[in-house]
Amino acid sequence: MEKILVAKIGGNVIEDEKVLASFLQDFSKVKGPKILVHGGGKMATKLADKLGVKTEMIDGRRITSSENLDIVLMTYAGVLNKKIVAALQKNNCNALGLTGADGNVIQAQKRPPQFVDYGYVGDIVKVDGVIIKNWLEQNIVPVFCAVTHDTSGQLLNTNADTIASEIAAAMSPFYEVSLFYCFELQGVLEDIEDKSSIIEYIDQLKYKELQDQNVISAGMLPKLKNCFDALKKNVNEVHIANADFVKDNSIKHTTLCL
């Protein structure tokens, strides 16, 4: 089977214009079919502040009111997604910017309120791998932002790590899939204070250990869960690495395995 790269960028890779431009250049040079998924970084919070819209957070997760959803659309689907697409085009990479509503690619459902009502937040129900494959075969490079829809007209804010994991899984019947989570660090750290303490391999046993020891950051745990979900759904390789990993696969990083 042909290889495909699904890369997810977030954090500083999105925030810092130079880092982003450099990553997009490297990503453009990757041969063969590829897909990019991007988070939003702090742009949404900054715009919300400017507009006087309150951003409520519970356990590090944004509560998405109707006003917040508009801000997510403005920043993720509007400014960020389109600037990434234009930059990729500059690098001769035929990018196509997408939310899950476009082409009905990612169907989700509004998360049912239990202890917390997260607002317009979507949990993915289905990814249409066939339409993505059709685009890839036209040499198109899909670029997804963190927005899906419920097929009844409602757009939904959706975790970009989960989108990357589900898209990678949806590609697995057609390709040998590598999923890269790229960010500013070199990988998952044993000691958050020591940037060189990269854990090179994490399997499910190690994952449980890390959870029990409470050593890794709160934001990293759901990311690891997304990694294992992808591996369980036949994604071939999953790595958490610095953005430079896209151009140099030999740099130290974290590899996930079941």
Add this chain to the structure above:
Amino acid sequence: MEKILVAKIGGNVIEDEKVLASFLQDFSKVKGPKILVHGGGKMATKLADKLGVKTEMIDGRRITSSENLDIVLMTYAGVLNKKIVAALQKNNCNALGLTGADGNVIQAQKRPPQFVDYGYVGDIVKVDGVIIKNWLEQNIVPVFCAVTHDTSGQLLNTNADTIASEIAAAMSPFYEVSLFYCFELQGVLEDIEDKSSIIEYIDQLKYKELQDQNVISAGMLPKLKNCFDALKKNVNEVHIANADFVKDNSIKHTTLCL
């Protein structure tokens, strides 16, 4: 040849949520391949006001500064385009929201400053009709907002009427093309004060007459130019009509002819 509809909506059809929802429902029901192009209405100006960004206008045309371009991306490519796509999906119409940068569909060049520097405004150089045709053959309904790119990484604000005209022309080698400009009035008015004074046919002679008599509104003249440009590039039919024209072709409207 198969028929295709290229519809452009603007003004009140975009501004008024109910009118927009009703139009999108009617548009979804149109059989066969179709393309939608939308303007932005006043949303960009409203957001600019909220953010304290000045919107300079010369002769009814927006001067697009870098900050204004971000606002255009937020409103046109972000909120409006994605809400239209989600609403069409609700109506079982497989919409794909696009700027000209996506799939490199519309290449433009930054308008060279002469008497006026319009800022990040694009004049269309080329529309890739083949990629649009490929999508249409997958039953995808492309939905364009008023943004293009220069292929060197710069996004550009571009007149939606012109985008509709150029896309219609780019479809003419493959389809029998009907181009509808839909807005709140019934057509081009002989007397701006009298909404029933619809001019049913405008040919180039009549167009010149109208220009000389100075009877039609300033905003209508470039729209008419776009209509004639499309006809000259082998678009089969061009109409200026109320949004209801999409469901009822028998209502009074303006038809353009060479």
